[in-house]
Amino acid sequence: MNGISYDVRIWAIEIYRGTKVTTYTVRWKVGPRRWRRSFRIVAQADSFRAELMAAARRGEAFAIETGLPTSWRRDNLAVSWYDFTCSYVDMKWKPASAKYRRAIAQALAAALPAMVKPSAGKPSDFDIRRAVLGWGYNTRLRAKAPADVQAVFTWLSRNTRPVSDLGRSADARALLETAVTRLDGTRVAATSARRHRAVLFNALQYAVELRLLDTNPVKGLRWTAPRASQAIDPRRVINPGQARALLAAVDAQQPSGPRLVAFFGVMYYCGLRAEEAIMLRTADLRLPADGGWGEMHVTTTAPDAGTRWTDTGKDRDRRGLKHRGEGEIRTVPIPPPQVRLFRLHLDQYGTSPDGHMFLGVKGAPLATVTYRRAWDRARKAAFDVTEYTSPLARRPYDLRHACLSTWLNGGVAPAQVAEWAGHSVEVLLRTYVRCLDGQHDIAKRRIMETLDDPARDDEELCAVPPDGDKR
16 A cells, blocks of 8 residues: 555544553544554653654655655654663563563663654763663553653653664664773673673564564674583582582571571582572472382572562562473482482471472572572581682582582483483583592593503504505
8 A cells, every 4th residue: 555645633642541650642644544652651652643743744745654754764763762762671571581581671772762852951971871771661660650750751751862873883883882891991790791792683673573673783893702611610509518518507587597498409519500499399309118219390480570570560470481381290219318408398397388398487489689699698607618609619509510520520411411411412521521520630540551551552553554555
């Protein structure tokens, strides 16, 4: 349906107040075709509607295929960077995990200064960062922002540069460099830099999809990603004696410590992540009566992303297993020491009404801050000053590292370890290559056995073809 029309009708803004967000929709008609565009901020809807009405009053022609005045060429549409990034956040919100939502907001907030015009009334960098991280780049909370923060949104909508500016490579490079730089001018960590670049790339792909850009400008930039080591620091990995001492120290931490022994134990003896251990229920466990090996089925995970980023407003976002398809489970063996810890825990503390094992002292879901504090106090009690200030088991997650390193050093096949841990074999070996004790000595011994074996020399001599043989 190509062509132009002067038959334009523009209706009043429609307001939809949902349970989570409020939207403001501009509706208009060009010739036989109806159009609508929704906004999360009323000022943006008012501004867009006013521009449509001004064009209609001037007698401008409207394109039937776009619903917009023909004078609004794409490079003059002036879709501001802030408005675009809010629409990108909204597009990604529903399918994204809570942690990924937070990562998107952090990357876009870091890049935002590159697109801010030096206009009058500019809020401080701190106020802008606070506004977009707290509310602006959060679909659930944006409409609930206080009045002073809404004022920052209005200013950003009017004073961030148009997306079309990024068609120039110099501006695209400035955006990328800003995204990987802190406000104090220092570079972000290597892992953060890679993540911020990936978010920007994906956002600009969406701009291409919306026809705000012809091509993704980041794709053509020569940019060397900072190197980030994926291998675990072996100084973090504890031995079995240290693990037992730490679990005993946890048991001594009142009031929550005794409830956490089995929780930390399942990370050390079974290699679970904290967000997996928190979701364990008695129905997931197979505990033998004779105290031998048991088995568990890991089915769900609940990462702690903070109340602002989950749909429920709770700290944890319940999801399926990491790197697994929806509904998949992971079967993990339970060594006898952990079987005993599970039985002791169930005898003393029972479970929640729905069968979950690990709870706070007052019966609430186990908070991250609770087990982190208990772990820090246990380290201080079990270690001397040098060990406590070292990286040794500094985080509860290091218990998982110790477990997987123990399995690998015990001779368990990497494919089996990867299956139990929920890794690919490639990631497993790349991550734990520095924690495989004795591997260099084994390799050297095998080399020397080959070099010193006279029988092998004879076999090799017999394999040499005689002169003139052209095999």
